[in-house]
Amino acid sequence: MSSPPIQWYPGHIAKAEKALLEQLKRVDVVLEVRDARIPLSTHHPQVDQWIGEKGRILVMNRMDMIPVKAKEQWTEWFRERGEEPLFTDAQHGKGIEAIAKAAQSAGVSMNQRRLDRGMLIRPVRAVVIGFPNVGKSALINRLLKKRVVESARRAGVTRQLRWVRISDQIELLDAPGVLPNKLTDQDAAIKLAICDDIGEAAYDNQRVASELIELVKSTSALEARYGLEIGDLTGESYLKALAEAKYKNDVERTARQILTDFRKGNLGAIALEMPPEC
Numbered sequence: 016m017s018s019p020p021i022q023w024y025p026g027h028i029a030k031a032e033k034a035l036l037e038q039l040k041r042v043d044v045v046l047e048v049r050d051a052r053i054p055l056s057t058h059h060p061q062v063d064q065w066i067g068e069k070g071r072i073l074v075m076n077r078m079d080m081i082p083v084k085a086k087e088q089w090t091e092w093f094r095e096r097g098e099e100p101l102f103t104d105a106q107h108g109k110g111i112e113a114i115a116k117a118a119q120s121a122g123v124s125m126n127q128r129r130l131d132r133g134m135l136i137r138p139v140r141a142v143v144i145g146f147p148n149v150g151k152s153a154l155i156n157r158l159l160k161k162r163v164v165e166s167a168r169r170a171g172v173t174r175q176l177r178w179v180r181i182s183d184q185i186e187l188l189d190a191p192g193v194l195p196n197k198l199t200d201q202d203a204a205i206k207l208a209i210c211d212d213i214g215e216a217a218y219d220n221q222r223v224a225s226e227l228i229e230l231v232k233s234t235s236a237l238e239a240r241y242g243l244e245i246g247d248l249t250g251e252s253y254l255k256a257l258a259e260a261k262y263k264n265d266v267e268r269t270a271r272q273i274l275t276d277f278r279k280g281n282l283g284a285i286a287l288e289m290p291p292e293c
């Protein structure tokens with residue numbers, strides 16, 4: 016389809032990135048939060064460089080939105096690469112304890128190094144980094160067991176960096192979502208749009224919904240939800256057929272409906288990305 020490439024790099028994100036880089040100097044551990052539905056597309060290319068020698072905790076949030084099987088395959092894939100992904104569901108408070116523990120133990124080794132150098136111990140300072148809307152603030156609220164930072168169903172909710180004290184041992188910095196200033200991989204950009212991780216002004220709903228249909232075509236999710244079989248229709252034709260059958264031929268409304276249904280989990284648990292060799 017011939018719509019312009021998806022690009023989204025609003026001013027507040029550029030500013031946020033600058034402020035984040037400033038604060039990074041003060042941070043011991045980075046919690047890198049990704050969207051479990053698209054673990055590769057929510058990998059920020061610069062994050063490894065930002066983390067440098069700091070500790071890293073790899074968080075796969077929204078685990079409730081993918082099948083258990085996908086979670087297992089991703090765990091295996093990351094382990095083969097020497098990484099240990101911690102899956103969470105910040106919406107319902109699952110997997111949070113493991114994150115707190117990992118941050119705490121990073122603090123223990125940090126303080127041991129301080130003691131060795133004759134310095135006083137202090138709480139570990141961690142920052143939550145990730146694409147917009149992956150659930151960073153929700154995760155912080157869960158770690159704190161109360162709602163202290165704003166978290167909502169939109170990309171770009173957190174605008175300011177904000178330190179919160181999780182316990183005597185952990186201080187956590189909530190940061191606004193960051194993303195590369197240029198989305199060179201357009202397949203990834205489409206998935207970010209599908210998952211609501213970029214602002215909606217950046218893309219065409221009908222195109223993105225068509226791509227979503229293509230991606231979930233092999234599951235029975237569409238038929239189960241809308242009662243319309245996909246057969247060998249393309250995403251675009253299915254969208255039109257569904258508009259005709261159920262939405263008074265309003266293709267735009269149909270596209271929005273499908274996207275909303277996917278984002279709310281009404282299509283069921285679906286992994287939009289699987290480990291490359293699976």
Ligand SMILES: Nc1nc2c(ncn2[C@@H]2O[C@H](COP(=O)(O)OP(=O)(O)OP(=O)(O)O)[C@@H](O)[C@H]2O)c(=O)[nH]1
Pocket residue numbers: 076077078079080103104105106107145146147148149150151152153154165166167168169170171172173174190191192193280
């Ligand atoms: N189903 C599900 N929803 C989640 C999960 N984590 C967060 N959410 C929801 O996703 C939306 C975005 O969460 P936020 O915490 O605002 O995300 P954020 O990463 O802080 O977003 P920005 O501040 O915009 O960068 C909210 O509506 C959350 O309730 C999860 O694990 N599962």
Ligand SMILES: [Mg+2]
Pocket residue numbers: 151152153165166172173190191192
């Ligand atoms: Mg936030």
